[in-house]
Amino acid sequence: MTVEERIVAAVKEAIGEMAGQTIDTDQIVLQKTRKEFEGDLTLVVFPFAKRLGRPPGPLAEAIGQAVAGRVREVVFYNVAGGFLNLSLQPAYWLSFLETNAGNESYGYRPAPEKEQKPVVVEFSSPNTNKPLHLGHIRNNLLGFSVTRILEAAGHSVVKVNLVNDRGIHICKSMLAWMKYGKGETPGSTGKKGDKLVGDYYVKFESLLHEQVRRLIDSEGFSEEEARNRAPLMVEARELLRRWEAGDPEVTGIWKMMNAWVYEGFDATYRKMGITFDKIYYESDTYLLGRDIVRQGLSEGRLEKKDDGSVWADLSLWKLDEKLLLRADGTSVYMTQDIGTAQLRYDDFHPERMIYVVGNEQNYHFDVLKKVLTVLGKPYAGMICHLSYGMVELPEGKMKSREGKVVDADDLMDEMVETARRTTEELGKIQDLGQDETDSLNHMIGLGALKYFILKVDPKKNMLFNPSESIDFNGHTGPFIQYTHARIRSIMRSAGTERLAAPFPRLGERILNEKELSLLKNLHSFEGAVVEAAREFSPALIANYVYELCREYNQFYHEYSVLNEPDRSLSDFRLQLSRLTGLTIGNGMKLLGIGVPEKM
RNA sequence: GGCCCCGUAGUUCAACGGAUAGAAUAGAAGUUUCCUAAACUUUAGAUACAGGUUCGAUUCCUGUCGGGGCUACCA
Structure with a gap:
């Protein structure tokens, strides 16, 4: 206790x-x-x-x-x-430091027992015709960080990704490529696969838009009707029909284009430092939900309308009815989510299933939980929507269809480039080789970006202004990394022998104000981890670590560690610095951000 | 129209209903013979508005104004 x-x-x-x-x-x-x-x-x-x-x-x-x-x-x-x-009593703080100063996993709970049920966390969930953008970055960073925080709090975690690789929208990019692609490939164009396919999706939408406008003008159709009748739309639906029927030509192209996209996504994930334990594909799972719905119908839990469509009655919760199967027997988004929930439950027998999905889908998840309850599923109560706010641009929401997005790869590259320029200007690390310098700049650039996003309360919308680059000074990732590098520099000078020496006895000496507040700060790291896990909030960790660094820098400025003449005091400050360094590293690790030895 | 979320310094973010609303950045002024100045110090600057609940409200409730989202046989 x-x-x-x-x-x-x-x-x-x-x-x-x-x-x-x-x-x-x-x-x-x-x-x-x-x-x-x-x-x-x-x-x-x-x-x-x-x-x-x-x-x-x-x-x-x-x-x-x-x-x-x-x-x-x-x-x-x-x-x-x-x-x-x-x-x-002061001795309490000293003994706290003594027991933890060399504890590399300070703040982390021990790994869970094997038989403990895991928490399944779904995040990322990309769409194969849209390259990842800033909105996805927030999703990925949040999801990944939350899994690390849950692990640190003693949970067993499974990270899953659900790739949306089928449906009418995928047929759109396929169709555009088939009609206008002239056999282009990532290899022949030098373009990343996800970007190439995304371009064809945009091309489809803009050609469709033209057709729709012409139909409205010439035939006087409503927007909706024009969209339905536009030749491109008719062709896309036909393509979907052929895909669902297993047409070898269509599935061949589909597989090929998806392979391009996955290669592109992998590169982006790698750059971002994101990994998954399991990847689900909707093309594998979309039929499952349909079976569950049919079963629910036969059990009398759902209703069938005259036209053959199947609905769940949610009036018990003062919500509308929800469609689960169309009149033609095909499934909708909700149907798929029922299937994937079941699959996840069967695969992992989790204690909880967390979905990292934007708050625009709050209603969807409310309904999903209710529908699963209606279906009598034991995991209905395990569903937990980690709802996060939108990333907005100064001119409003990002829209993939209109190309109004901040591309994930471009943004990361810019951050690394800024880091490189800054590192060169400051000129402090001439002794590193090219590879080390590159990885340092990557660490700093990505650190700035990740911290910028994760320090904001997940629930809140946040604003990103592309014309103002993300800062490297002040309340930022690089500031924290810098503080860590400073501490590591002291550790190197002190040497391993001194670090391993018995903990100093300070006698009657009273700690100064900075030492004491640093100690108290370090002491509260464990609480911050538990709180962050409870709230699913990396922001709590981000702000904790920042506060710790500010505290340390003030201490560092005001007092000397290695130049302190009193040996036992110097040793004490050394251990204090050591635990600070470890805590910064452990905290940043929970955010998926690395910390350097030098910078 | 109905439902939900959000309005805090010029700007971007903090603050389980608790003591004098914290930071950063931009602005002004400083600190390098001293373990890394991507740092540190000083300075000025904010709870949209009006009511209510309470010992105490940025936080809870009501209304007004402003911004965003959802409300598909899209995902």
Whole structure:
């Protein structure tokens, strides 16, 4: 049990004895004491004052006395208004540092038992006719980081990707390539496969748009009708029909073009540093949902309309009916999601299934959960939509169809290029070889980008302005990486022998303000990890690490580590720096960001 | 129209209902004989508006204004 937990327990006990009533643990608010007050931890007493009908001041006093008597580490307390400030004995902080200074996995819970049920996290989920853009970057980084955070919090995790590789939209890019491609390939054009296919999708849409406009003008059709009647659309539907019928020519082209796309995606994932444990393809799974729906129909859980379409009645939750099978028996998006959920459940028997999907699909996931409930599926309650906000451009939402996107590859390349220029300008690392320099610049460039995105609360929309490049100074990834490099530099100078020496005895020496606040900061890393796992929020880690670095840089500026003449004090600061470095590294690892030895 | 989300310094982001709303950046002024100045210090600057709930509201409720999303036999 941590000290915080023991204090909370003591408070609970004390109040129980004083008032004869029990208080919920989560009603006991213990926060860090603000800098302007004396103490380490602060208990907010107001809520209890009200319940016990006693004035806050004296009550705080009484609780303080009780806690000091029960928790050994609490050596002093003071009351300010309705706040009870508790001070821990300095030796507590020192022993904390002593036990953790060399702990490479500080902040991480031990790996889970084999029999523990995993959490399945789906993220990325690309569409094979759209190259990845900034919106996908947020999805990928979030999803990947959340899996690392869950692992650090002691969960077993499976990372899955669901590739949307079939449907009418895929036929569109195929059709455009068949009609106008003249046999182009990634090899013949030197283009990345996903980009090449994406270009044909855009080409289809723009040609279709022309046809639609002409039909509206000449025949007076409505937009919808014109879209339906446009020759290109008719051909695309015919292509889909042939695909579903297994036409060898069509599936051959489909396989070939998909292979191009996957090669392109792989390159992008590699650059981003993202990996998966399992990749699902909708073309493999889309029929499964249909069977489940038919089964549900035969069990009387669903309704069939006169035209043959199948619906789920969600009026119990004040939602509309939801279509699950069209009149012609084909499936819709929701039908597929039912199938993939089932498959995932069968494959992993998870405790939870998390979907990292944008908040534009909030309604969809609400409905999915309800539909699975109607179907009586045991995993209906396991579905958890990790809903994140859009990345907006200054002119609004990104739209693939209109080509208004920030391309993922381009953006990453620009970041690396900026890193390269900055590294050269500063000229601090001449001793590295070309390969090392390249990988350093990659680390810094990607670090800046990833941090920029992950520091924002996932739930919130965020803005990206392409004309203002992402910063490398201030509240940024490179700032954190730089702090790490500084610390590593000290570690190298100190040498392994000194680091391995017994922990210094400081005697009666009082830690200075910076040392103490650094220690407290380090101490709260574990809590930050647990909180981030509970909230699915890498932003909490990002902001924690930043705060830690700011704290360290102030300390570094004000006090010397290796040049401190008092040897034991110098050793203490060395260990303090060491744990700071480890914590920065471990924190950044949870964000999928590397930290350098030098920069 | 109905439903949901969001309005915090010029800008981008913080703040379990808790003490004087934090940072960064842009602006102004400084710090290099000292372990990496991608750093540090000082300075100025914000809760859209109007009510309510409470010991206490950026946070919860209501209304107004502003922005975004969803509301497909698209995915």
